[in-house]
Amino acid sequence: MVDIFYPLQWIADKLTYEILGIASDTRLASSVNFVIYDVMKIFVLLAVMIFVVSYIRTYITPERTRQVLGSKKGIRYYFLASLIGTVTPFCSCSSVPIFIGFVEAGVPLGVTFAFLITSPLVNEAAVAALWATLGLKATVIYIISGVILGVLGGYLIGLLKLEKYVEDFVYKMKVGKQSVEDQKLIMKERAEYAFESVKEIVGRVWLYVIIGVAIGGIFHGYAPEGILEKYAGKDNLLAVPVAVLIGVPLYSNIMAMIPIVESLIGKGLPVGTALAFLMSVTAVSLPEMIILRKVLKKELIVIFVSIVALSIIFTGYLFNVLL
Template sequence: MADIFYPLQWIADKLTYEVFGIAPTTHLAASVNFIIYDVLKIFVLLSVMIFAISYLRTYITPEKTRKVLGGKKGLRYHLIASLIGTVSPFCSCSSVPLFIGFVEAGVPLGVTFSFLITSPLVNEAAVAVLWATLGLKATVIYVVSGIVLGVFGGYMIGFLKLERYVEEFVYKIKVGKQASEQEKMTVKERARTAFEGVKDIVGRVWIYVIIGVSIGGIFHGYAPEGILEKYAGKDNLLAVPFAVLIGVPLYSNVMGMIPIMESLIGKGLPIGTSLAFLMSVTAVSLPEMVILKKVLKKELIAIFVSIVALSIIFTGYMFNILL
């Protein structure tokens, strides 16, 4: 990975030490070099991965998804729903129509939740930024954890048979069938759609990336070594649940959080604790719960948050032990 991005490191070094004239051994140089290199690296990976996933997404329509999952039960369908969630754009603003559409099409409640858990947790933008900042190993761990979390969380909700906690009006809504134009798209049209996806997503997240990298860069250059390892290291048994407890009510753009995480990990925060914090912010954010309240009763929301939060805590502990 380092060799692939060597030109970007060369640019960062050139700007930091020659153009800006900052002495290499200073804290300021460490911060500025970190910021320039990470911003360049993240935007390169972000653009490439968003284009690739957006192109693939042109073959995956809501109708196809509902057709594959409608009326299907069993672990493999939870896995399929989670895998579809990894390449499907999902945010709090689309949670209600997606939920209604899945339920109306006969997709079991647990399978629907497998999709809803994984979709905001694993997406091309988060994968690109994680890969750029923490490397391929941590990225693979994050993606696999997100998929497993979706499968387990959705399976538990289905096992508990919680359909009674869905608002009754949801089952009465008939979502109109939309004729999809995606089936007839040419390669050129799909590429154009993918390019528009790059412009749209990068256009929305660039400021969060820069802010997050800047904060991480400041911490990288100036924070004392080992401070986090001392107070939130593997030996602190309460570090993981405390990180999740902070993350659940928090609402932040994941693009800005990952570079901060990179810097915190560099200063001693365990990867498992870091991933648990990131997952809790992403998978069970307070605004998403407020919007889902329109279609779910408070009992189901409480059970959903509890299952996901406990699963994230377990994941954090597991990776703190393994890594």
């Protein structure tokens, strides 16, 4: 199969071994080459995927989403909400107004959570970085897992009838409606919006990418071979839950974590354990829970975190068996 990133590897080799003059058989060369290649590859995929997804997003507004999902029941709507979440990467600070808007519009609580679980978990920036670092197979697995986690978590919350644990004021609020007619943009305007999204998102995450890749490069070149496989390998039955327990309270930009996880996998960390760690950091981060506490009672927060954490642990074990 043709390696579409071969030109980037050629550039990385040229810079590392010829321009910088680092001997190819040294740990320093391994680290530097890793950093140069990964930074270029991540930024290329970031630009392409952010542009494509941002263009698609011009057709999927919060108002249109509420119209599609409002007062709808059935498992297919959990899937639909989760799929919409993959192309609408609202940050955690947007969780409260989105939650209020969905509940006020009559979207069932479980369907709303299916959206909220998947939305921060699967986004174009994370997918691009995963593809660039872990490959297409792991990326597809991550996306499918994110969608399934959203469906499963939302369905269980809906099944438990937990509406009483939503703060009363949420049901009484009226969120302003955005006219769908205002979203009728021409192709050029959509492309301009997508290009601006590329500049905004890359401008926001570039430093995290470089820091993450740099740390990953250190692990790649200097970490002892097999040390993680020994202490956190498939034979360690507690490796996955420990990784999730570490990830849940951790607040870190996922763009910085992905290159580090890539390097750790290269040193022996099982893919399932690594993806479980990434999911726990992204799906149930402490800052998002603090923000959601404004509209959810603590009982629902605990139930939500428990369901998602257990689902991620199961997913990690499953992938460690399959991969």
